Every structure is written in structure tokens, then in C-alpha cells.
């Protein structure tokens with residue numbers, strides 16, 4: 001009986017920060033998700049991780065379906081506590097179609 005990991009998530013010896021996708025609600029390691037940031041100025045952009053952008057963040061899976069749902073159902077406005085403008089949505093959608101599609 002090996003009960004070293006009572007929560008059943010990942011190896012017990014290493015702490016992996018988990019974040020929840022605002023679209024499907026699934027928890028994944030932070031590095032596998034894409035961070036969306038609302039800057040203090042109100043602009044919404046994709047944080048590609050090299051520089052940690054300041055502002056309120058939300059996470060999405062790298063799954064195009066999650067992006068589509070998040071954008072259409074306005075999950076991002078809720079998660080970011082801000083209105084995501086049509087321009088921002090457009091930009092996110094383009095990112096989803098471009099970057100995410102290439103990943104596979």
C-alpha cells in the first residue's frame with residue numbers, strides 16, 4: 001500500500017503549482033496553461049511567460065475549445081473582473097487559432 005500522495009496529484013516530493021482553467025475548470029500545472037493578463041490600464045493580453053506581466057491573471061488550457069468557450073461565453077471578463085473588449089477578444093481568438101493550432 002503506497003499512500004504517500006493522499007491528494008493523488010503528482011509526485012509527492014515536488015511541489016507543482018496548479019492553476020485552474022477558467023473555461024473547463026480543470027486544474028493543470030501552471031506551465032501547461034496560458035496566462036491571460038489584464039493590465040492595470042485595462043488591456044487584456046496573453047502572457048507568454050517570459051516576462052511576467054503585471055495585472056490580474058486568468059489561466060486557460062492550451063485547448064482551442066477552451067479558448068473558444070472562454071471568449072464566447074465571456075468567462076474571461078468574469079475571471080479578470082473586467083470587460084474584455086471586442087478588440088481584445090479578437091486578439092485572443094487570433095492567438096488561439098495561431099499559436100494553439102501550431103502546438104499539435
Ligand SMILES: [Zn+2]
Pocket residue numbers: 021022023024025026060061063066
Ligand atoms: Zn480548459
